[in-house]
Amino acid sequence: MATKGTLASIAAELGVSRTTVSNAYNHPDQLSPALREKILATAKARGYTGPDPMARSLRTRRVGAYGVMLTEQMSYAFEDHASIDFLAGLAESSYGTHNCLTLIPLGSGAAAGADPSPMVASAVVDGFVVYSVGQSEPHLDAARARNIPTVICDQPKDLDLPFVGIDDRAAIAPAARMLIDEGHSRIGILTKRLFRRRTNGPVSLPELKAADMHVQRDRVLGALDVFGEAGLNVDDIPVVTRHHNDYATALDGARELLSAHPDLTAVLCTTDSMAFGVLDYCAAQGIDVPGEISVTGFDGVEMAMARGLTTVIQPNKKKGATVGKLLHSLIDSHLSEPGNATAAERIILPTRFSRGRTVGPAAR
Numbered sequence: 001m002a003t004k005g006t007l008a009s010i011a012a013e014l015g016v017s018r019t020t021v022s023n024a025y026n027h028p029d030q031l032s033p034a035l036r037e038k039i040l041a042t043a044k045a046r047g048y049t050g051p052d053p054m055a056r057s058l059r060t061r062r063v064g065a066y067g068v069m070l071t072e073q074m075s076y077a078f079e080d081h082a083s084i085d086f087l088a089g090l091a092e093s094s095y096g097t098h099n100c101l102t103l104i105p106l107g108s109g110a111a112a113g114a115d116p117s118p119m120v121a122s123a124v125v126d127g128f129v130v131y132s133v134g135q136s137e138p139h140l141d142a143a144r145a146r147n148i149p150t151v152i153c154d155q156p157k158d159l160d161l162p163f164v165g166i167d168d169r170a171a172i173a174p175a176a177r178m179l180i181d182e183g184h185s186r187i188g189i190l191t192k193r194l195f196r197r198r199t200n201g202p203v204s205l206p207e208l209k210a211a212d213m214h215v216q217r218d219r220v221l222g223a224l225d226v227f228g229e230a231g232l233n234v235d236d237i238p239v240v241t242r243h244h245n246d247y248a249t250a251l252d253g254a255r256e257l258l259s260a261h262p263d264l265t266a267v268l269c270t271t272d273s274m275a276f277g278v279l280d281y282c283a284a285q286g287i288d289v290p291g292e293i294s295v296t297g298f299d300g301v302e303m304a305m306a307r308g309l310t311t312v313i314q315p316n317k318k319k320g321a322t323v324g325k326l327l328h329s330l331i332d333s334h335l336s337e338p339g340n341a342t343a344a345e346r347i348i349l350p351t352r353f354s355r356g357r358t359v360g361p362a363a364r
Contacts, residue, residue, distance in 0.1 A: 005046025025050040065102045067125035081301035082316050089320025106139045126331045134196040149330035153323050155215050164323045164347045169222035174353035175296040176226035183362035184266040188238045188257045191216045191270040192245040203239045219270040250277025265362045272297035272304040290360030310356035315349050
């Protein structure tokens with residue numbers, strides 16, 4: 001059986017340096033096309049597949065991977081439309097950088113004081129993207145302890161780390177204001193996770209203000225700001241939450257909210273996925289939208305546009321691309337000047353409102 005070729009043996013056979021062979025794989029622009037083709041053909045014939053990536057990582061101090069921390073199950077990244085758009089933007093930002101994405105699913109609802117996942121401590125990555133994680137998550141502390149570049153997207157927003165997100169409290173105002181303008185005064189709110197602890201069902205105003213997942217909290221409070229300014233008693237506006245953000249829980253949340261409050265003429269949702277649950281529940285119950293009840297969402301995913309949902313459009317894909325570019329820049333700076341501390345950059349992206357077809361005048 002022939003001995004498998006090595007970088008050194010390929011170089012010796014062709015009479016070139018080992019650096020030249022390495023460049024055929026890592027820096028092809030530094031070789032003529034003919035020479036590179038000759039090196040690759042010889043290497044293939046000898047069963048050599050290229051320089052050892054582990055050795056290259058040790059030499060360059062760069063792994064070529066971003067760790068994306070999700071406080072969800074792995075399937076969430078492929079089911080939630082807003083997350084899909086975010087990851088698509090993040091992936092596009094890595095084009096030409098020779099970086100890949102390593103998803104680190106941490107599950108939801110880690111108990112206070114729980115040990116961080118070993119996946120964070122052992123992840124072989126150059127930096128972390130923290131995607132919508134609770135402020136007191138032990139996993140976040142574990143990531144910070146790694147002392148490698150880290151960018152937060154969405155939450156938590158009050159740490160001294162680079163941040164990319166939107167102004168959730170202000171962004172939801174146009175949706176709430178449209179309901180008021182259409183004469184609605186009996187309005188309910190359906191929201192996804194407000195607390196790190198598993199919580200499903202009605203949420204009081206004091207509980208809402210103490211919620212530790214600020215994205216959804218700020219969207220609900222932003223809507224209540226508008227409703228209060230319009231003269232509604234915000235203490236009387238029912239808020240129902242669901243810990244998980246999937247279709248089954250959205251449908252069940254809609255059932256709970258509308259069954260307990262059959263007098264509602266409008267439901268404001270803090271995600272498009274929740275709004276889909278309301279729309280489908282209403283369809284199953286023979287409730288006309290927007291004739292009998294108006295519905296708004298938040299995210300502006302492709303399905304929301306197709307269904308004509310009245311919603312707030314946030315730039316999920318651009319958000320991912322912005323995070324990726326920022327992290328790539330931080331990693332380059334970290335490798336060139338490991339001790340260089342820079343101010344944590346904060347990037348707030350704009351949102352826009354789509355009037356859609358799911359809001360109409362309040363039913364009399």
